Amino acid sequence: xxxxxxxxxxxxxxxxxxxxxxxxxxxxxxxxxxxxxxxxxxxxxxxxxxxxxxxxxxxxxxxxxxxxxxxxxxxxxxxxxxxxxxxxxxxxxxxxxxxxxxxxxxxxxxxxxxxxxxxxxxxxxxxxxxxxxxxxxxxxxxxxxxxxxxxxxxxxxxxxxxxxxxxxxxxxxxxxxxxxxxxxxxxxxxxxxxxxxxxxxxxxxxxxxxxxxxxxxxxxxxxxxxxxxxxxxxxxxxxxxxxxxxxxxxxxxxxxxxxxxxxxxxxxxxxxxxxxxxxxxxxxxxxxxxxxxxxxxxxxxxxxx
Ligand code: FAD
Ligand code: NAP
Numbered sequence: 001x002x003x004x005x006x007x008x009x010x011x012x013x014x015x016x017x018x019x020x021x022x023x024x025x026x027x028x029x030x031x032x033x034x035x036x037x038x039x040x041x042x043x044x045x046x047x048x049x050x051x052x053x054x055x056x057x058x059x060x061x062x063x064x065x066x067x068x069x070x071x072x073x074x075x076x077x078x079x080x081x082x083x084x085x086x087x088x089x090x091x092x093x094x095x096x097x098x099x100x101x102x103x104x105x106x107x108x109x110x111x112x113x114x115x116x117x118x119x120x121x122x123x124x125x126x127x128x129x130x131x132x133x134x135x136x137x138x139x140x141x142x143x144x145x146x147x148x149x150x151x152x153x154x155x156x157x158x159x160x161x162x163x164x165x166x167x168x169x170x171x172x173x174x175x176x177x178x179x180x181x182x183x184x185x186x187x188x189x190x191x192x193x194x195x196x197x198x199x200x201x202x203x204x205x206x207x208x209x210x211x212x213x214x215x216x217x218x219x220x221x222x223x224x225x226x227x228x229x230x231x232x233x234x235x236x237x238x239x240x241x242x243x244x245x246x247x248x249x250x251x252x253x254x255x256x257x258x259x260x261x262x263x264x265x266x267x268x269x270x271x272x273x274x275x276x277x278x279x280x281x282x283x284x285x286x287x288x289x290x291x292x293x294x295x296x297x298x299x300x301x302x303x304x305x
Contacts, residue, residue, distance in 0.1 A: 003029045003101035005297045006092050008080050008243075011038025013273025013286035014107030015064045020294020021105075022071030026301065029099060030068065031092065033079040037061025038109050039274070040283060042131045044159045049283050057133065060283070080108070080243050085266050088304075102304070103268045103297045106244060106256060107290070110237035110274040110281065115147055119203030119210075120233070127210025127230045128203060132156035135230075136163050142229030145170060145213055147200055153234035154178035154186050160232065161191040168228070170195040170215055203231055239275050251277050262293040270296060 004026035007014045018030045035041055043057030052060070068075070078094030083104060092099045112130040114120060120128055129135040136159060144164045146157040149171035155178070160167050169186070174196040176183050186192050201214040201223055210231055216223045239254040249264040250256050255277035262270045270293040273286035 005103040006101040007105040009107035010036040013290040016290025017294040022073040024298040036065040106271040108240040145228040148234035149176045154182040
């Protein structure tokens, strides 16, 4: 069997692409390695998705997922390891299984980056976390460190104040990258402190968990030790694109290059959402990309017929 399109990844981008393609009566497979929703599942309150004043990431994920069945989208569980381009058909390899399709929509998004300091890997899940929504409640009444200065660090830092005694955000510059509204909320929050112009040198602990962190001021070079019960790392994202690394459709960092119709330089292979080389990585932009790609695969298949 050959699918009209295989969408890889069921974040907001992939689910929207599958919806549009399914609604155009195409034969659509949606391959996902985990729960539908992607990064939305790690998000507390979403306030910038139109139509909802506030909605939790998991709730929005389910709202996007539920209509897919109605339009005949086939959900396939699988961890995609490779995508092959055989010209008029594409092959997706997932473990011992493979799936063929006329078109592919890559929607595997992005994943959190490691800060890369001693102690980070050693104490992963023993005080070091990349997901406040998943792990925040384990850190009640503790002092926590958040690393980063972007939307994620500030938003998730605010979220953590409902559990923690105090949240300290350490940022390598003296100015946040986060949206102004998030900055204002963080500055107004009594439970949030900042350490500016500073980077983490080492995360330290004992046999059980994280106990303290060495922090270096990049201007003075001074290193100081601070006691923290947990460290949340939000230093940006890397693309999830290893499965297409030999297709020649990414930039040097691994972000997929597309035109405004979400077409890569390979005929019949599209990419959407956070995996794309783009300026604004958001749910709304992933959804917009997905709508365009879902329609474009229909146009592509109709033209080829
Ligand atoms: P993703 O959401 O990354 O989904 C990709 C999917 O692909 C995942 O389900 C993954 O499991 C799957 N996948 C990956 N590799 C494979 C594989 N090999 N095989 C099978 N499946 C695979 N945006 C907002 O607009 N508002 C917010 O409030 C907001 N808060 C955020 C908070 C945090 C902490 C983070 C990290 C991000 C936040 N964002 C927010 C950004 C938003 O979540 C992303 O821009 C959006 O989820 C990107 O959607 P996507 O469909 O491109 O990919
Ligand atoms: P980001 O915007 O890339 O910010 C990463 C932050 O980490 C930056 O402040 C960066 O510092 C810092 N950093 C990078 N490498 C570092 C290192 N090695 N050591 C110390 N600090 C380091 O990433 P993000 O905050 O995860 O956001 C990712 C995407 O999701 C963005 O598009 C964002 O808008 C979106 N998002 C949106 C929302 C929302 O809309 N509410 C919430 C969360 C995320 P510099 O500033 O100096 O570069």
